[in-house]
Amino acid sequence: MLQAEGLAAFRGERLVFRDLDFALPAxxxxxxxxxxxxxxxxxxxxxxxxxxxxxxxxxxRGEDALADLPGHATRLVYVGHYDAVKLGLTAAENLRLAAxxxxxxxxxxxxxxGLGALADLPARMLSAGQKRRLALARLALSTAPLWLLDxxxxxxxxxxxxxxxxxxxxxxxxxxxxxxxxxxPLPLEGTxxxxxx
Amino acid sequence: MTAFFAxxxxxxxxxxxxxxxxxxxxxxxxxxxxxxxxxxGPAPETLGRIAPGIIWVCALLAALLPLDRLFxxxxxxxxxxxxxxxxxxxxxxxxxxxCAHWLVTGLxxxxxxAPLAIMLRMPEEGIPALLAGLLPGTLLLSLLGASGAAIVxxxxxxxxxxxxxxxxxxxxxxxxxxxxxxxxxxxxxxRPHLLLLAAMLAGALPLxxxxxxxxxxxxxx
Numbered sequence: 001m002l003q004a005e006g007l008a009a010f011r012g013e014r015l016v017f018r019d020l021d022f023a024l025p026a027x028x029x030x031x032x033x034x035x036x037x038x039x040x041x042x043x044x045x046x047x048x049x050x051x052x053x054x055x056x057x058x059x060x061r062g063e064d065a066l067a068d069l070p071g072h073a074t075r076l077v078y079v080g081h082y083d084a085v086k087l088g089l090t091a092a093e094n095l096r097l098a099a100x101x102x103x104x105x106x107x108x109x110x111x112x113x114g115l116g117a118l119a120d121l122p123a124r125m126l127s128a129g130q131k132r133r134l135a136l137a138r139l140a141l142s143t144a145p146l147w148l149l150d151x152x153x154x155x156x157x158x159x160x161x162x163x164x165x166x167x168x169x170x171x172x173x174x175x176x177x178x179x180x181x182x183x184x185p186l187p188l189e190g191t192x193x194x195x196x197x
Numbered sequence: 198m199t200a201f202f203a204x205x206x207x208x209x210x211x212x213x214x215x216x217x218x219x220x221x222x223x224x225x226x227x228x229x230x231x232x233x234x235x236x237x238g239p240a241p242e243t244l245g246r247i248a249p250g251i252i253w254v255c256a257l258l259a260a261l262l263p264l265d266r267l268f269x270x271x272x273x274x275x276x277x278x279x280x281x282x283x284x285x286x287x288x289x290x291x292x293x294x295x296c297a298h299w300l301v302t303g304l305x306x307x308x309x310x311a312p313l314a315i316m317l318r319m320p321e322e323g324i325p326a327l328l329a330g331l332l333p334g335t336l337l338l339s340l341l342g343a344s345g346a347a348i349v350x351x352x353x354x355x356x357x358x359x360x361x362x363x364x365x366x367x368x369x370x371x372x373x374x375x376x377x378x379x380x381x382x383x384x385x386x387x388r389p390h391l392l393l394l395a396a397m398l399a400g401a402l403p404l405x406x407x408x409x410x411x412x413x414x415x416x417x418x
Contacts, residue, residue: 050418101199101203
């Protein structure tokens with residue numbers, strides 16, 4: 001479903017990777033590995049359409065994915081390095097924009113990451129791990145087929161990683177794709193690995 | 198359209214939660230304009246003569262205050278990526294932001310301008326023209342300001358750069374806005390000045406969001 005051909009990207013003046021090829025079928029999971037600064041986050045941002053490729057092309061069902069950026073955005077959910085949590089809003093309010101765009105229900109999404117009891121708490125009261133769970137709860141709100149995850153389990157406790165694993169398994173069972181950059185073992189089975197240098 | 202109103206709603210909710218920041222611009226406007234009678238003296242003929250200028254300059258500076266947080270806060274906490282991935286073109290996002298800026302800053306300034314004009318002893322016949330000029334004027338300030346804020350996004354010391362970028366762009370707005378109020382005070386028609394302001398708004402309405410959208414994509418990269 002998702003296919004990369006000869007991708008290359010610059011970060012500032014530096015070429016971070018080139019000639020990158022991979023193909024991901026429906027239900028597939030791709031784990032990006034490699035040392036710090038090897039371009040894992042840049043590749044994820046490129047797949048999201050936030051960074052323009054310097055060369056190569058990205059195909060979605062055989063068509064150029066990046067030709068229509070707003071259209072491409074509706075196909076994916078991106079959970080970046082930052083949690084993108086607004087401290088002045090409550091946990092539920094933080095998810096409201098994603099819920100209106102994705103069509104999911106906020107209470108279900110909060111429950112999926114074990115945050116049901118904290119729905120009405122201002123986000124400034126949440127711990128770092130809870131904020132990360134709030135960021136991941138966005139995934140449960142969308143029916144988009146492509147999930148792009150940058151270090152998704154950083155700071156999560158064991159129980160939360162398990163809940164996240166359930167979320168991931170459900171998404172893949174529906175034919176969804178996962179691309180994740182990580183240094184920690186993820187609750188995923190049957191993954192492909194792409195090693196960046 | 199859903200995405201546009203969803204983003205606009207989120208911006209308004211955030212402004213409500215950060216009430217101090219939102220009220221700051223309005224209070225700055227009232228305070229700065231109140232300093233002039235103290236500095237120049239309360240003589241009605243002097244004060245009434247320069248009142249349109251005072252109100253316009255203070256409105257201009259007050260509208261600049263919240264601009265560096267307009268995109269800056271979202272840029273720092275990663276929310277900007279989510280806005281760009283909302284399915285709305287980047288120009289639509291900046292237009293929603295400019296609308297939110299006008300609703301929480303421009304509109305209160307517009308509403309506060311009339312009592313302020315009376316306080317500064319501005320001739321009564323000039324006040325409708327002042328407000329009629331401020332309506333497109335504040336809209337223009339929001340559009341130009343949002344473009345400036347998107348352009349300096351990610352730059353070091355962007356907050357200092359922002360007024361230097363936006364203020365020169367707003368000089369035509371200031372000139373014709375004050376001219377409209379002055380003309381009405383002197384018993385002439387403010388119509389040509391107001392039409393010019395409307396023409397500027399008609400130009401800025403499509404161009405500013407496009408420019409700001411391109412800048413936003415550049416900053417996200």
